[in-house]
Amino acid sequence: MSLKSRLLGLAFAAADALVEVDDKAQVTFALGAGPVAGQASASWIGRPLIELLAASSRPDVLDALRALVAGGRSEPLNVLTDCGDGRVRRAVFRAFILPELDPAVSCALIYDGAPFVLEAETDLPLADAEGFMARAREGLEGKNVAALQRLAMAFIEVQGLSAATDAANERVAARIGARLQLAAHDGVSAGQLTANRYALIKEASDGRDLEAEVREAGLAEGLNLTSHTSEMAVGSDALCALRAMRFAIEGCLKDNAAQPALTFADSLSRTLKDADRFRGIVRDREFALFYQPIVDLKTRAVHHFEALARFGQAGGPAPAIRMAEELALIESFDLAVAEKIVHRLRQPGSGLLKIAINVSGASLTNDAYVAALLRMTASEPENRRRLIVEVTETAALADIAAANRRLSALRDAGIKVCIDDFGAGSAAFDYLRGLSVDAVKIDGAFVRGIDNDARTRTLIGHLVELCGSLNLTTIAEMIETEEAAAAVQALGVGYGQGWLFGRPEAEPVTLAPLAPRARRQGVVDAWG
Numbered sequence: 001m002s003l004k005s006r007l008l009g010l011a012f013a014a015a016d017a018l019v020e021v022d023d024k025a026q027v028t029f030a031l032g033a034g035p036v037a038g039q040a041s042a043s044w045i046g047r048p049l050i051e052l053l054a055a056s057s058r059p060d061v062l063d064a065l066r067a068l069v070a071g072g073r074s075e076p077l078n079v080l081t082d083c084g085d086g087r088v089r090r091a092v093f094r095a096f097i098l099p100e101l102d103p104a105v106s107c108a109l110i111y112d113g114a115p116f117v118l119e120a121e122t123d124l125p126l127a128d129a130e131g132f133m134a135r136a137r138e139g140l141e142g143k144n145v146a147a148l149q150r151l152a153m154a155f156i157e158v159q160g161l162s163a164a165t166d167a168a169n170e171r172v173a174a175r176i177g178a179r180l181q182l183a184a185h186d187g188v189s190a191g192q193l194t195a196n197r198y199a200l201i202k203e204a205s206d207g208r209d210l211e212a213e214v215r216e217a218g219l220a221e222g223l224n225l226t227s228h229t230s231e232m233a234v235g236s237d238a239l240c241a242l243r244a245m246r247f248a249i250e251g252c253l254k255d256n257a258a259q260p261a262l263t264f265a266d267s268l269s270r271t272l273k274d275a276d277r278f279r280g281i282v283r284d285r286e287f288a289l290f291y292q293p294i295v296d297l298k299t300r301a302v303h304h305f306e307a308l309a310r311f312g313q314a315g316g317p318a319p320a321i322r323m324a325e326e327l328a329l330i331e332s333f334d335l336a337v338a339e340k341i342v343h344r345l346r347q348p349g350s351g352l353l354k355i356a357i358n359v360s361g362a363s364l365t366n367d368a369y370v371a372a373l374l375r376m377t378a379s380e381p382e383n384r385r386r387l388i389v390e391v392t393e394t395a396a397l398a399d400i401a402a403a404n405r406r407l408s409a410l411r412d413a414g415i416k417v418c419i420d421d422f423g424a425g426s427a428a429f430d431y432l433r434g435l436s437v438d439a440v441k442i443d444g445a446f447v448r449g450i451d452n453d454a455r456t457r458t459l460i461g462h463l464v465e466l467c468g469s470l471n472l473t474t475i476a477e478m479i480e481t482e483e484a485a486a487a488v489q490a491l492g493v494g495y496g497q498g499w500l501f502g503r504p505e506a507e508p509v510t511l512a513p514l515a516p517r518a519r520r521q522g523v524v525d526a527w528g
Contacts (some may be wrong), residue, residue: 011083015108016091017041023103024208025049025065025182035081035089049107050182054080054088059189070102087115126177126198132191133246136201136434139189140238149233152204153245153268158196158214160225168221170194175217183208193249232268240327244271247326253497260320275327278320282333287311289340291355294475294497296514297489305508306497307341309333321360331363335372342376345383353508356388358420362393363442364403374413375458384414389442391431392420400434408436418475422463432470440467442493444478450487457491464492 017032019041026048030041049065050058057079061089064074073096080088090112095105102386127135140148158176161169173192180190180200190200211227218225234241248268293304309317324330334357363369377384389410397403407417418439422428423446432440442460449456460476467474476488477499488496503508 014485015094017106017109019044019049019052019102019109020106021049021065022106025062032109033111035083035091036085036087036212036360039084043134046177047285048182050187051178052081054082055181055188057093058181060184061093061095062187065105068095068097068105070097070099072097078173081109081111083115085115087117089113089115112342115133122355126173127188127190127191129193129249131250132189132193132199133242135189135191135244137187137242139184139201139277140234140242143238145236148234148236148238148241150204152202152231153241154183154202154210154229154231155199155268156180156198156200156210156214157228158198158225159167159227160218160223161196162193162390168223172217172221172223172225175220176214178223179213179217180210183210184214193511199245201234202231204231224373230266240275242266243327244275247271247323271323271327274323275318278324278329278333281311282329282336285336285340287317287336287508289337289344289472290506291508292497292504293502293509294356294495295501297485297493297496300501302501303495304356306356306440307337307358308504310504325360325362328362330360331369334359334363334369337405338373339376342383342386345386346380352510354386354388356390356418358390358392360392361397363435364397364406365399367406370406370409373415377413377415381414388416388418390418390420391435392439397431398509400430404435411436411438423459432466437472438496440472440495441477442476442488444476444498447476447478447484447488447498448480451483452482457487458491460488461491463511 001476010474016030017030017034018031019027020153027044027046030044032041033039034041034043044052047411049061053061060077064077068074074094079091079093081091083089084302089345092110093096093107094110095107107175140151142482143151161172176198177190179200181187183202183206184190184200185203185206186201190198192198198205202503210229214225214227227304245268248271251267251271288310290310294304294306296299297448309318309321311320319358321330321333324333337357337458341357344350345353345355359369373389377387389407391403391407416439416461417435417436417437418441419428419431419445420441422432422440431437440463442463446456446460450460464474471497474493475495475497476484477497478492479485479488479496481500484498484501485496
């Protein structure tokens with residue numbers, strides 16, 4: 001008997017299956033039994049090792065393989081093997097590298113017990129966009145800067161799926177998914193974002209050809225697939241990278257109909273550039289504030305102004321604000337706006353001005369914004385009575401009770417608080433119930449239809465009645481006609497804002513157009 005045969009016999013005396021994998025963890029050699037009776041391990045040849053394991057076991061096995069050096073042996077791992085029929089089987093996994101076979105890895109599996117169906121499913125299919133973000137977050141959080149800088153985000157666009165049947169697409173998606181999970185740095189941080197778009201977090205130094213992996217997955221199902229892969233470094237800030245990735249993915253999915261050639265990598269690159277540009281604008285205060293009047297509907301006297309940000313030629317800030325909220329950049333911007341307004345209130349001739357500033361719900365998730373605004377106004381506390389903070393719902397408040405404590409600190413200091421765009425979002429009544437405020441601004445989408453929509457008038461009427469019972473002032477947005485002004489005034493709304501009374505101007509214009517039979521105009525001092 002040859003030495004080779006003796007060694008093989010000894011190996012099988014200690015294992016149920018022997019597997020050899022290459023440097024990409026693809027099975028190149030297999031002998032012994034599969035996890036199901038009658039199943040031969042030879043059928044594993046050519047498949048990624050990861051396909052033989054339940055999802056919960058993949059990260060540990062991949063980590064063990066990556067940690068091996070020539071002559072090294074892994075610690076025994078308790079794993080779940082995939083039986084291929086919806087069941088799993090427990091096994092002990094060992095791996096070692098013979099120096100003369102390096103980089104090939106020799107693996108042994110010892111089955112433990114009979115196959116069974118998991119009570120709680122752990123062998124999840126390839127994640128969708130939301131699932132991918134969750135897995136990516138789990139895989140990145142807690143890593144130190146050096147570890148993060150070794151990682152990259154890869155995006156794969158696949159062509160050639162349109163001619164396939166739904167069943168073939170499902171099969172090839174499963175094959176692509178298994179290969180991408182194998183390439184993921186933790187064995188699970190991969191996802192199918194759309195029917196033909198995939199993403200994963202990988203080791204930046206991993207040089208495997210992902211386009212070839214996609215091509216081979218397609219050929220296994222008789223499909224001739226091509227793909228394009230783009231990569232970007234994760235960088236040193238995992239949270240920022242994840243937020244930018246989410247924003248880019250959502251933007252790319254939204255824009256795909258109009259820009260089908262836009263890749264996720266392009267979208268992410270654009271997002272990161274926009275974020276850097278936004279940081280610079282905030283840092284250097286390179287944005288302007290325009291002032292739109294809010295008037296007393298009975299007298300047309302200008303009551304106060306809303307400060308509206310403008311970014312050069314880009315005009316309105318809505319897209320930039322949304323990006324800033326998603327990437328956790330909004331607090332610095334909200335504070336920059338507040339700083340400019342506090343400075344404006346100190347200028348000569350500003351003694352009668354009252355100005356409303358917007359604050360995102362995202363800026364109220366901690367104490368920093370409120371503390372900074374109170375510090376800004378500490379030397380001139382009388383100016384606090386000339387400030388109104390409008391809480392926007394663009395980023396919903398996760399903890400309304402905590403936000404209310406912060407807003408109450410502003411109100412205690414004399415700063416008024418208003419709920420902005422009431423009715424535009426699902427959290428509007430939660431805000432009304434949970435936040436102690438002074439005013440409610442009715443979203444302009446309701447006001448625009450008030451002339452010819454009885455339901456809208458009824459809704460606004462009930463809202464005004466509710467606010468009156470809570471001793472809250474009401475403001476209607478987007479009033480553009482005398483008819484709309486008369487309609488909201490008849491329903492009991494106290495104040496109005498819109499082009500009828502004045503467009504945003506670089507300097508506050510305290511003279512608003514007179515209402516019919518109006519007798520006076522100018523700035524009034526109290527909320528009434």
